[in-house]
Amino acid sequence: MTNRFLMCKPQYFEVSYVINPWMADNVHRVGRATANVQWDALHRLIQGAAEVQLIEPEPHLPDMPFTANAGLVVGGHALVSNFRHPERQTESRHFERWFHDHGFDVLRLSREIFFEGAGDALLDRSRGCVWMGYGHRSARDAGPAIQEFFGLEVVMLELTDPRFYHLDTCFCPLPRGYVMYFPDAFSDQSKALLKDRIPAEQTILVGEEDAKQFACNAVNIGDKIIFNGASQPLMDELSAVGFQPVESPLSEFLRAGGASKCLVLRLEEAL
Secondary structure (H helix, E strand, O other): OOOEEEEOOOOOOOOOOOOOHHHOOOOOOOOHHHHHHHHHHHHHHHHOOOEEEEOOOOOOOOOOOOHHHHEEEEOOEEEEOEOOOHHHHOHHHHHHHHHHHOOOEEEOOOOOOOEOHHHOEEEEOOOOEEEEEEOOOOOOOHHHHHHHHHOOEEEEEEEOOOOOOOHHHOEEEOHHHOEEEOHHHEOHHHHHHHHHHOOHHHEEEOOHHHHHOOOOOOEEEOOEEEEOOOOHHHHHHHHHOOOEEEEOOOHHHHOOOOOOHHHOEEOOOOO
């Protein structure tokens, strides 16, 4: 199966409001030219190993390049996001139209159930489940609906650190059953659940400094792992178990609280 991703050029990208802690000191501080260079480099990296489709950016929607939040795609079905913050809610209409126009069966949750797509719902193809983060952006009630829509087990994980407001900022399922995550982003109950569900030999724990570099916000294409950056020990640990870590600096997007995984939506998700 061909790897396919959805991306959106950062034509209107900016930090113009504050909806997460990373944005607080970065309003109107994005270097637009640098952001474009960084996005182009990521786009080339991914396009070299996968098919990339684009959605047109829209004025006044500066976070639209973070296409991971558009929805959750599984097997030709697209569950469109219900954004929590008003600043992003208009994005749903544009993403929904794109899914329709490209042949997806579009699903919607009740409007009162917040759900922010593949930012908080991550398919683990090795385990045949969806890991679902809740507590900041997505509602716990989204989990049972996803389970019903897709017929997949949904494993709920409570996020407790506002810096890691989406699951994909602190948790990354990888091929061959490996999972990379930052434990301190989760409640004690969720940490215990992760320890129980993921064998120690398939667990890659990430420390705070790597987490703040958004090392967990990684795009995997086979064994290639693309992220903003990571320490040498983490790079070595990934390499030692057969992965190919690749750095693609995204400093301007970190100002908005996102990195490589936030900037792509996987379109061919299937078990």
